[in-house]
Amino acid sequence: MNKKVFLLLITIVSALGGLLFGYDTGVINGAQFYLSKYFELDAAMKGWVVGSALLGCFVGAIVAGPLSIKLGRKYSLIISAILFTISAWGSGLPSFFEESVTLLVIFRIIGGLGIGIASMNAPMYIAEIAPSNIRGKMVTYYQLAIVVGFFVVFLATYFIGNNLTEAENIDFGWRRMFWSELIPSGLFLILLFFVPKSPRWLALKGNDSAALQILNKIHGVEEAKKEIVEIKNSFEKTENKVKVNYFSKGILAIIVIGTALSVLQQFTGINAVLYYGADIFEKALGFGKEDVLAQQILLAFVNLVFTFIAMFTVDKFGRKPLLYIGSIGMILGFLLLGVSLQQDAVGFISLLGVLIFIGSFAMSMGPIVWVILSEMFPNKIRSVAMSVAVAAQWAANYLVSQSFPMVMESEANNSAPWNGSMPYFIFIAFILVIIFLTYKFIPETKGKSLEEIEEFWKE
Structure with a gap:
């Protein structure tokens, strides 16, 4: 098989973990209106059902590190695919506890475990x-798959719900929405058995011959020989250490920098805009509920287009330039939205601000954070360090998701001078921190091997 085709196929298969990330996160948004009526949920329980998966995501990201070291990246992804499948099946399963939402929450947490493991591995x-x-x-491709997952699940839940009456959706339609995930999760599970193990994990475990075989298929014989030597050298520099000290000054600094970048991805406010997009359009921008479909399609389209822009420029322009450009764009977008709210001049400028923010995020902090996190950590600590960074990101996701509606509804936010704009200026402050962190601490990793990037931290 052609090297490029082989690499593309295994990348697409592993990126399906991102599609399921987006799908599993998004399916609850389509189903929650009907299941809330089915179970007669109050506001607190509705929030728990929707947010419970984040608890699983956090725990999944924590266990993903040790799991990845012990079993490898491939088998960790297989476990995540099994968890996705169990969650999709169980979330729509009629049970003996029809009056209780507990079983649904348990299966949502199981799905969250799958997301947490996949989002790291x-x-x-x-x-x-x-x-x-x-x-x-x-x-x-991973971030693109997340965006596609959101878009596909939106279409799937709309198609299912639109072909049933409201009574049918409340009775069983929402179950079909969850079961629709069985198709991509089953495909992900089957295809993972055909991808190779990570050559760097194999080398970490001392299986250099198997690692070299895989590198040959990807790079060709000569380049593979050069790469296996670099990989072995990176391990040999620390082989005399029985155990890596994660709290040593150098290693802890790398983990803190990566974790800070990961957390700041959520502190841009992206999930506040995505999770509460309908509320923002209705309350802040004055649109009616009947426009929700068009609004979501518009957001999804902009998100998708600008993710493609990132994909085709990240190796040309580099990681840091895209972070700078995207950060400036996000600030501009929120300034347009915030100022229009302050001036009580909500309209096209406000909508433009939201779309500029979404597009700027999609070409910068969305995909580039995953790129940098997957590159910046040395071979010896990559699994554990990335596990910490991703777990912290899920914790930040939960914090923003819980605090955003409280800030939005606060008396201070809804009186002068803010007039509903306070959250967006808070997010602007965090985006300024991203610019500083990128300038001061983030290395440019474009065109460098993972082992060359490792040398940056020793300078």
């Missing part, structure tokens, strides 16, 4: 198999 696996000159583009 999928981009890391892609980074470890991809050649350095196209690694950014390959890892960006």
Whole structure:
């Protein structure tokens, strides 16, 4: 098989973990209106059902590190695919506890475990198999898959719900929405058995011959020989250490920088806009509920287009330039939205601000954070360090999701001078921190092998 085709196929298969990330996160948004009526949920329980998966995501990201070291990236992804499948099946399963929502929450948490494991292992696996000159583009497939997952599940839940009456949706339609995930999760599970193990994980375990075989298929014989030597050298520099000290000054600094970048991805406010998009359009921008479909399609389309822009420029322009450009765009978008709210001049400018923010995020902090996280950590600590960074990201996701509606509804936000704009200026402050962190601490990793990037931290 052609090297490029082989690399593309295994990248697409592993990126399906991102599609399921988007699908599993998004399916609850389509189903929650009907299941809330079915179970007669109050506001607190509705929030728990919707947010419970984030608890699983957090725990999944924590266990993903040790799991990845012990079993490898491939088998960790297989476990995540099994969890996705169990969650999809169980979430729509009629049970003996029809009056209780407990079983649904349990299966949502199981799905969250799958997301947490996949969100760490999928981009890391892609980074470890991809050649350095196209690694950014390959890892960006993961973010593209997340965006596609959101878009596909939106269409799937709309198609299911639109072909049933409201009474049928309340009775069983929402179950079919969950079961629709069985198709991509089953496909992901089957195809994973045909992808190779990570050559860097094999080398970590001392299986150099198997690692070299896989590198030969990806890079060709000569380049593979050079790469296996670099990989072995990176391990030999620390082989005399029985155990890596994660709290040593150098290693802890790398983990803190990566974790800060990961957390700041959520502090841009992206999930506040995505999770509460309908509320923002209705309350802040004055649109009616009947426009929700068009609004979501518009957001999804902009998200998708600008993710493609990132994919085809990340290895040309580099990681840091895209972070700078995207950060400036996000600030501009929120300034347009915030000022229009302050001036009580909500309209086209406000909508434009939201779309500029979404597009700017989609070409920068969305995909580039996954690229940098998958690249920046040295071989010896990559699994554990990425596990910490991704777990912290899920914790930040939960914090923003819980605090955003409280800030939105606060008395201070809804009186002068803010007039509903306070959250967006808070997000602007965090985006300014991203610019500083990128300038001061983030290395430019474009075109460098993972072992060359490792040397940056020793300078």
